Amino acid sequence: MSRIVISGxxxxxxxxxxxxxxxxxxxAELTLVTRTPEKLADRTGPGIAILKGDYRDRESLDAAYxxxxxxxxxxxxxxxRRVSEHRNAIDAAERAGIRHIVYxxxxxxxLPNNPALSAKDHYRSEQDLQSSGIAYTIxxxxxxxxxxxxxxxxPAVESGRLEMATGEGFLSPVAKGDVARSAAAVLREPERHGGAIYEITGPELLSMRDIVRIGSEVHGVPIEYRPVTAEERLAHFDSIGIPRTYDPAMPLSAAGHMWASDELVSADLAAAEGFQAILTHQVKLITGREPEPLRAVMERVKSVRYDQIDDDAA
Ligand SMILES: NC(=O)c1ccc[n+]([C@@H]2O[C@H](COP(=O)([O-])OP(=O)(O)OC[C@H]3O[C@@H](n4cnc5c(N)ncnc54)[C@H](OP(=O)(O)O)[C@@H]3O)[C@@H](O)[C@H]2O)c1
Known part of the structure; x- marks a missing residue:
């Protein structure tokens, strides 16, 4: 394995x-890049370098990569704004002579018509990467x-119902551990995965009603699923103080995340319209291991806050 930069x-x-x-x-020779190297002060090793790099600061990326x-x-x-940030990173990689980017x-x-705001960004970054001339895996x-x-x-366990703008959509939620294992496997042997675009999914395609049923069974309480409109969902986020648009300075929500409601509602609509109804077996193909089902993840994280899940063993 040659030197790998982990940016983020x-x-x-x-x-x-x-x-x-x-x-x-x-x-392993790893360059760990962040805007805040002090967060990684405890990470040491013979091949480790920890460097400052900001996607908005091209010179910092040149040095870091x-x-x-x-x-x-x-x-x-x-x-x-992250489309231009990723373009800075791709350009810096090219100047640094990096041979392969895993994104x-x-x-x-x-899918170009995917209504999820986050998918629109990623679609453009994928295109930038594909036209960069550098080998890639997505x-x-x-x-x-x-x-x-x-x-x-x-929260639905408390209220007895889940109200989302996801309609009768389907999803295949994937455990973070499986995402990380897939990425690590690709990074160990990037040439084996050159040009691949993997849909990293969990092991099952679930309807919103399946998801709520699993939640009810795991927590032992009845939960009702009620599809709502995008406007109703936005009004709910307004009522709990989640900002409409992303602001890097916004505080963590009570649930421990930093997402804005326009992003969340557009993701709901993408699920409702079928853009998330994708199931592949690519985690197993890449890692050799079956991905973890939603029920097992839910049991495992039942009593842990979202931002404190750190499942070394999973
Ligand atoms: N599939 C999903 O359900 C899902 C959900 C949430 C997020 N995501 C995506 O997955 C990515 C990784 O998730 P995660 O859980 O690891 O997120 P995370 O814990 O919030 O980490 C984000 C990383 O990006 C770095 N970063 C942010 N802005 C940067 C900038 N301008 N320049 C350089 N580095 C920057 C942060 O480093 P510093 O702040 O230290 O610089 C941090 O290391 C996210 O960035 C998001 O795009 C996916």
Whole structure:
């Protein structure tokens, strides 16, 4: 394995992938890039370099990516603005002579009419990557099963109902551990995955009613699913103080996330319109391991806050 840059290394996915690569090869040559290197002060190892890099600051990326062969480009959070941020990262990779980029996209991200705001960004970044001339692998990560478990179901256990603008849509939620294992496997042998666009899904395609039934069974309480309109869903987010648009300075929500309601409601509509109804067996193909079903994830994270899930063993 040659030097890999993990860009976004201080976040949850970056930490998981770093851990997996080091578990397999303690001397792995990894450059861990973040805007806040102090967050990674506890991460040491013979091949580890921790460097500052900001997707908005091209010079910082030039310094951070130099000397590496592969870039794990973990997508940024700045909805709308991140297309240019990712373009900065791709350009810096080219100047640094990086030979392969592994990019985290979103489930259904290749469908140009996907109404999810996040998919629109990813679609453009995927196109930038594909026209860059650098070898690439795209991981279209479907909705995290941990989000379904903690952000959707946990509040519904309290209220007895789940009201979303997801209509009668279908999804295949995937455990974060399976996303991280898939990324680590691709990063270990990027040439085996050159040009691949993987839809990283869980093991089952579930309707919203299936998801609510599983939640009811795991928590032992009845939960009703009630599809609502986009306007009703936005009004709900307004009532609990979630901003309409993303602001990097916004505080964490009570559930421990930093998403704006325009992004969340557009994701609901994408599910309602069938853009999330995708099931593949690519996690097994890439990792050799069956992905974890939603029910097992829900049991595992039942009593943990979303932002405190850190499942080393999963
Ligand atoms: N499939 C899903 O359900 C789902 C759900 C949520 C998110 N996602 C996507 O998956 C990605 C990874 O998820 P995660 O859980 O690891 O997110 P996370 O914990 O919030 O981490 C985000 C990472 O991106 C870095 N970052 C943000 N803005 C940056 C910038 N301008 N320049 C350089 N680095 C920047 C952060 O580092 P510093 O702040 O230290 O610089 C951090 O390391 C997210 O970025 C998001 O696009 C997917």
């Amino acid at each position: 290394a201080s976040g949850d996915l970056g930490r998981r992938v770093t851990r997996l690569l080091l578990n397999e090869e303690p001397d 130099s000397g590496a062969d592969t870039l794990f480009l973990i997508s940024g959070l700045n909805l709308g 985290t996209s979103v489930g259904g991200g290749g 991981l279209r990560n479907h909705l995290y099963a941990e989000i379904v478990s903690k952000i959707w179901i946990t």
